[in-house]
Amino acid sequence: MHLCQFYIFIIELVFIKTFHKTIYIWYTVYIIYTLIERSTQDMISNVNLNEAQNIINQDCFTNESILLKILSNIPEAIIVIDINTKICFINDAYCRLFKKDKQEIIGRLLSKFEPLARIHDVLKNGEPMVGDISHIHSANIDVVADIMPLFYNGTLIGAVANMKNVTDIIHMQIELDHFKSLTQFLKEELYNNNSDNLPDSFKHLARQNKTFVNILKIASKVASTDASVFIDGESGVGKEVMAQAIHSSSKRSSGPFIKINCSAIPESLIESELFGYQSGAFTGANSNGRIGRFESANGGTVFLDEIGEMSLSMQVKFLRVLQEKEIERVGSNKKIKLDFRLISATNRNLEKMIEDGTFRLDLFYRINVVPLRIPPLRDRKEDIPYYANLFLEEMCATYNKELTFSPEVLRIFSNYEWPGNIRELKNIVEQLAILCSEDIITSEFLSSKFDKQIGSQYIGNSSNLPLNKLIEKVEREAIISALQCTNNNKTHAIEMLGISRRGFYQKLEKYNIKT
Numbered sequence: 001m002h003l004c005q006f007y008i009f010i011i012e013l014v015f016i017k018t019f020h021k022t023i024y025i026w027y028t029v030y031i032i033y034t035l036i037e038r039s040t041q042d043m044i045s046n047v048n049l050n051e052a053q054n055i056i057n058q059d060c061f062t063n064e065s066i067l068l069k070i071l072s073n074i075p076e077a078i079i080v081i082d083i084n085t086k087i088c089f090i091n092d093a094y095c096r097l098f099k100k101d102k103q104e105i106i107g108r109l110l111s112k113f114e115p116l117a118r119i120h121d122v123l124k125n126g127e128p129m130v131g132d133i134s135h136i137h138s139a140n141i142d143v144v145a146d147i148m149p150l151f152y153n154g155t156l157i158g159a160v161a162n163m164k165n166v167t168d169i170i171h172m173q174i175e176l177d178h179f180k181s182l183t184q185f186l187k188e189e190l191y192n193n194n195s196d197n198l199p200d201s202f203k204h205l206a207r208q209n210k211t212f213v214n215i216l217k218i219a220s221k222v223a224s225t226d227a228s229v230f231i232d233g234e235s236g237v238g239k240e241v242m243a244q245a246i247h248s249s250s251k252r253s254s255g256p257f258i259k260i261n262c263s264a265i266p267e268s269l270i271e272s273e274l275f276g277y278q279s280g281a282f283t284g285a286n287s288n289g290r291i292g293r294f295e296s297a298n299g300g301t302v303f304l305d306e307i308g309e310m311s312l313s314m315q316v317k318f319l320r321v322l323q324e325k326e327i328e329r330v331g332s333n334k335k336i337k338l339d340f341r342l343i344s345a346t347n348r349n350l351e352k353m354i355e356d357g358t359f360r361l362d363l364f365y366r367i368n369v370v371p372l373r374i375p376p377l378r379d380r381k382e383d384i385p386y387y388a389n390l391f392l393e394e395m396c397a398t399y400n401k402e403l404t405f406s407p408e409v410l411r412i413f414s415n416y417e418w419p420g421n422i423r424e425l426k427n428i429v430e431q432l433a434i435l436c437s438e439d440i441i442t443s444e445f446l447s448s449k450f451d452k453q454i455g456s457q458y459i460g461n462s463s464n465l466p467l468n469k470l471i472e473k474v475e476r477e478a479i480i481s482a483l484q485c486t487n488n489n490k491t492h493a494i495e496m497l498g499i500s501r502r503g504f505y506q507k508l509e510k511y512n513i514k515t
């Protein structure tokens, strides 16, 4: 449709409108119909093959004016200058990009108003420049350019450049680089192993195991942010303990820590449990209404435990709350804004559940901003004596006793697999503290599940060694173990081993044990 046709259309419309509404509508339909018809005819004439063939037969593609027309219509900005930098040709895209008028610029010297343009370098050395990205000062834009020298009979006579505006891309690239280095910096900060000592809330959670100490360092750093943390690990490894430590060392520590055990809430009660309800919301509801778990976590931390046990319908409800950070109580349509930090945990493989279609990927992304994987106790054996002594101290305080472990028991504990992890260890220590009638807990008090470890604690698979070698091996391991149990306190280790101080130091030297 031509522009003038469009104007006629408007004038006709305005004119007729002053007469009558019905005529106006019919006339509008008529005008639109005729315009569509006319423009269709235009299109057909545009693709008139005979006419096109005639033009081609006139050798149009070698015709200078047609070639210039083609150049003019190319969407990339094109400029041709001669050896003196005089501008000989620019196309329409160039005028648009640099906001220049053809008449104003043709014949002028480019070196006068764009002295730093790369095209001057091509004029100097006759070498092409391909994919060159540069900033054009006069237009304050960034362009990517291909610049070719123009030779005539071997003599350099000028250069041609075609350019594309990449200002937005360059800005995006700069932003991307900025965020890349920021992410890198934050990653290094987060995972930096040589960081300062752990804050108090994390200190007591581990002693020697490097992997776990590093996890604690990450957790302590992330605690100061509001990022969602996702903790996974086998049952009893200490996921809830970790969540508590993060909360305690966060800026929300004075706020509530609300645990929601996803497997413990029946599907029918979920909404009222989580979101609360208004008075009279349903039969049997408390007449004063009740606030839900999310609302009671306001200003603090929500710990979503066993998140892998959630039904898909429950996941949808959770996702909405996490996205919008607002809830509606059952029986009310008033939205309540909430402010809480989310820590979730599971002992299930969520990646596998996503593959199986039983866990939503979008929910996974929302909860899993900083992942923390807690290793099982069998992979951090060096801390077993520490945990055992820590729990024994607690139990002694509870049951008003004074007990210690014999080194042998601590060695047995260190060799056991602990399928129930720290929870199992804590339970065993409590049982022993209750049952043991003597000051020192020896292997006699251990249940039959430790029989394998009792039998092989020193010998292991070395029973084919000659006796003197076997004794040396057992001695060496007993000393190392006593040192581990006492956290390298030599006086206590000597007491545990029941040997003289002199004998202890001789053996340290003999077995090359570094303390």
Ligand SMILES: Nc1ncnc2c1ncn2[C@@H]1O[C@H](COP(=O)(O)OP(=O)(O)OP(=O)(O)O)[C@@H](O)[C@H]1O
Residues within 6 Å of the ligand: 204, 205, 206, 233, 234, 235, 236, 237, 238, 239, 240, 241, 242, 305, 346, 347, 422, 423, 426
């Ligand atoms: N690092 C630790 N230091 C001291 N006690 C710990 C530590 N980790 C765990 N415990 C103790 O072990 C027991 C189990 O810990 P917790 O409940 O945090 O484990 P969990 O991984 O959340 O278990 P589940 O997956 O079954 O919910 C608790 O009694 C806890 O006090």
